Amino acid sequence: MHLEDIVKALKLRVVSGEDGLAAEVLGGYVGDLLSDVMANSKEGDLWITRQTHQNIVAVASLKDHAGIILVQGCNPAADTLDKARKEGVPIMVTDMPGFEAIGKVYNMIATKKGPDPST
Template sequence: MKLIDIVDKLGLKVFSNSDKLNEIEVTGGYTSDLLSDVMGNAQEGQIWITLQNHKNVMAVASLKDLAAVILVKSIKPEENFLKQSVEEGIPVLGTDRQAFEMSGELYKIFN
C-alpha cells in the first residue's frame, strides 16, 4: 500500500518529505521505543510508531529501509531529526493519538 493512502486514511500530519508519499510502498508497522529492538526486528517497508524524538531515530529508520516514522501524542520532531529525515528521504509523520491507538488503526489497514 502507498504511504499517501495511509496518511489520508488515518489523518496523519506530515512533517517532512510530503512529495515522497506517493512513491513509498508500506508493508506494515512496528511499534517500539527501543532503538535496538527496531534495529533487530523491524522489517523493510514498515512504518515505525514511536515517541522517541531525536536524530538517531532517522539513522535507524534509514539503515533498516523503513517507510516512515510516526511520532505519537502530538510530539513535534526536533530540528536535527527533521533535517536528517529530509536527507534520508524518509517522511516523519505525526498523530495526536497514543501508540496503542495508532498501532491498532494501522494494524486494521493491513489485516
C-alpha cells in the same frame, strides 16, 4: 497499501519526506528501544514510536522503513527534521495515543492483506 493512503485515512501531519509518500507499506513495527527496532523491524515497515531525536532517522534509513509515525503529539526535534528532510525519510505526527494509532494502522494493513489467517 501506500503510505499516502494511511496518511489520508488517519489524518497524519507529514513533516518530512513528502516524496516518499508513494512508497508501499509492507508492515509495521512499534518500539522505542532502538536496538529492538534495529533487530526486529523489516524493510517497508511503518515504524511507530515516540522517540523524537535525530537517531530515529538513521534507524529508519538503515532499515529501509517506509516512514515513521510519532504519536501522542510528539514533534521531531529540529535536527531530526533537518536530517529526515535531507535523507528523504517520511515523518508523520499525530495527536493520537500510540495504542489508537497502532490499532488503526494495523487494521488498514491487515485488511489490505486479507483476513487474519489465525481467525
